[in-house]
Amino acid sequence: MKPASFKYYAPRSVDEAAALLGDLAADDGRILAGGQSLLPSMAFRMAKPAHLIDINRIATLANIDLEKDIVRIGACVRHAAFESPERVPGPTGVLLGKVVRNLAHPPIRARGTFCGSLANADPSSEWLCAAAALDATIIARSRDGERRISSVDFFQGVMTTDLRDTEMIAAVELPLLPADTRSGFVEFSRRRGDFAIGMVLAAFRIEGDRAVDVRIAVGGVEATPRRISEAEAVLTGSAADEETFIAVAETLADVVDPTQDDQHPVEYRRSLIRTLAYRALKSAT
Amino acid sequence: MIETSEITLRINDDDYRVKVESRKTLVDVIREDCGLTGTHIGCEHGVCGACTILLDGEAVRSCLLFAVQAQDHDIRTVESLCVDDKLHPLQESFIRHHALQCGYCTPGFLMLAIGALQKNPDINDADLLELLSSNLCRCTGYKNIFKAVRATADEMRAPPAA
Numbered sequence: 397m398k399p400a401s402f403k404y405y406a407p408r409s410v411d412e413a414a415a416l417l418g419d420l421a422a423d424d425g426r427i428l429a430g431g432q433s434l435l436p437s438m439a440f441r442m443a444k445p446a447h448l449i450d451i452n453r454i455a456t457l458a459n460i461d462l463e464k465d466i467v468r469i470g471a472c473v474r475h476a477a478f479e480s481p482e483r484v485p486g487p488t489g490v491l492l493g494k495v496v497r498n499l500a501h502p503p504i505r506a507r508g509t510f511c512g513s514l515a516n517a518d519p520s521s522e523w524l525c526a527a528a529a530l531d532a533t534i535i536a537r538s539r540d541g542e543r544r545i546s547s548v549d550f551f552q553g554v555m556t557t558d559l560r561d562t563e564m565i566a567a568v569e570l571p572l573l574p575a576d577t578r579s580g581f582v583e584f585s586r587r588r589g590d591f592a593i594g595m596v597l598a599a600f601r602i603e604g605d606r607a608v609d610v611r612i613a614v615g616g617v618e619a620t621p622r623r624i625s626e627a628e629a630v631l632t633g634s635a636a637d638e639e640t641f642i643a644v645a646e647t648l649a650d651v652v653d654p655t656q657d658d659q660h661p662v663e664y665r666r667s668l669i670r671t672l673a674y675r676a677l678k679s680a681t
Numbered sequence: 682m683i684e685t686s687e688i689t690l691r692i693n694d695d696d697y698r699v700k701v702e703s704r705k706t707l708v709d710v711i712r713e714d715c716g717l718t719g720t721h722i723g724c725e726h727g728v729c730g731a732c733t734i735l736l737d738g739e740a741v742r743s744c745l746l747f748a749v750q751a752q753d754h755d756i757r758t759v760e761s762l763c764v765d766d767k768l769h770p771l772q773e774s775f776i777r778h779h780a781l782q783c784g785y786c787t788p789g790f791l792m793l794a795i796g797a798l799q800k801n802p803d804i805n806d807a808d809l810l811e812l813l814s815s816n817l818c819r820c821t822g823y824k825n826i827f828k829a830v831r832a833t834a835d836e837m838r839a840p841p842a843a
């Protein structure tokens with residue numbers, strides 16, 4: 397189908413965009429970022445926004461900024477930016493590079509944005525899992541100023557976030573992980589580039605011969621992505637070996653609370669997560 | 682309320698001045714208002730890739746952009762490939778390798794592959810396979826499309842004969 401009518405705005409600054417959103421949110425005004433989720437839902441007439449505020453002409457939003465131990469990803473940074481290892485330094489860049497290879501297809505990655513994925517909050521998005529694993533901070537901007545939201549508070553349910561109608565995501569901050577951090581990301585989907593039925597991200601360091609700074613997150617199985625502290629506890633302080641990986645995977649499978657749908661019974665997703673967790677840990681380099 | 686505006690699109694080095702509704706996707710404007718029907722429409726929601734074009738050199742889905750967004754950008758469609766009645770080497774390669782049957786998906790695959798080869802002529806088999814999985818072909822299958830693109834990539838890389 398064809399999208400329904402709307403009024404189009406192309407602001408040149410974040411201030412201007414935030415002001416427009418402040419004026420138009422109550423009248424169903426929305427941000428248009430990469431359009432790779434919004435246009436399909438408008439084509440299906442599931443979304444019929446009255447006003448679209450296109451942020452693609454705001455040059456500063458295309459920036460990836462580095463600060464001491466933080467990387468700040470602007471609202472117009474495309475998925476494809478993370479395919480090239482030089483954009484985000486160190487293990488965080490390596491980790492995002494592993495994740496992005498699983499996300500959609502190159503032409504979608506050329507347009508879709510990291511921040512747009514978080515705003516859209518589809519639980520099967522790989523970026524949600526990465527944001528949870530890394531304890532992302534979402535920087536929300538409205539006409540009234542800035543609000544910093546932790547990923548734990550941000551994701552509230554399937555396609556539901558803490559973002560107010562009058563707020564846009566200006567950027568997302570991720571920590572730059574210590575240089576010796578290893579990471580592994582594994583997902584399962586039916587076809588290449590499809591949304592995943594389950595995914596696991598694992599990151600840790602080895603100190604002496606023990607795993608420390610453990611982060612294990614699950615996406616696509618519950619309504620929101622999250623770190624699984626019970627599984628992290630099993631790995632923390634243990635040797636990163638076969639036996640531990642199996643124990644972590646078992647714990648993870650026990651602890652997750654998978655959503656049920658016609659195609660994927662709870663037990664199926666549980667057993668899938670067990671396998672994915674093992675593979676993510678095993679592949680962590 | 683239907684909002685229309687007059688915009689200029691730069692397609693294959695020509696300027697097209699068109700009056701379009703904001704809600705009109707780029708692929709619809711390219712086909713209906715600019716008369717360039719080489720770009721095809723399949724699903725209209727980003728899944729099939731029949732509408733793939735180059736936007737500033739990047740292969741993108743033209744059904745997932747509004748035409749008003751494409752002002753001031755360089756747009757390339759399949760019509761740009763044939764110069765002076767001479768097909769592009771990739772088009773010749775598609776013929777040679779039987780990479781099309783009905784041809785519906787072909788313009789999309791050509792632009793997808795050209796975008797990728799321009800960026801990385803050294804693309805390896807695994808990345809090429811992944812790239813080609815972006816678009817759908819329902820009758821030829823992917824083997825011959827892969828062979829056609831592989832052959833062109835190899836030719837592009839081969840040093841010119843002395």
Ligand SMILES: Cc1cc2nc3c(=O)[nH]c(=O)nc-3n(C[C@H](O)[C@H](O)[C@H](O)COP(=O)(O)OP(=O)(O)OC[C@H]3O[C@@H](n4cnc5c(N)ncnc54)[C@H](O)[C@@H]3O)c2cc1C
Nearest residue numbers: 429430431432433434500508509512513515521564565727
């Ligand atoms: C064929 C296909 C396959 C795909 N496969 C995957 C996949 O495997 N994994 C995956 O994660 N995604 C996938 N996607 C979705 C894609 O990654 C989108 O790019 C992403 O979900 C949304 O980002 P966007 O920038 O395109 O946002 P848009 O489509 O522009 O917006 C989506 C929603 O978020 C809001 N929004 C966007 N940016 C902001 C902001 N800065 N502030 C406030 N609100 C905002 C919009 O108002 C809208 O409601 C796929 C899409 C397609 C078409």
Ligand code: FES
Nearest residue numbers: 723724725730744
């Ligand atoms: S018509 Fe654009 S992807 Fe199918």
Ligand code: FES
Nearest residue numbers: 782783784818819
């Ligand atoms: S040649 Fe018919 S769909 Fe590809």
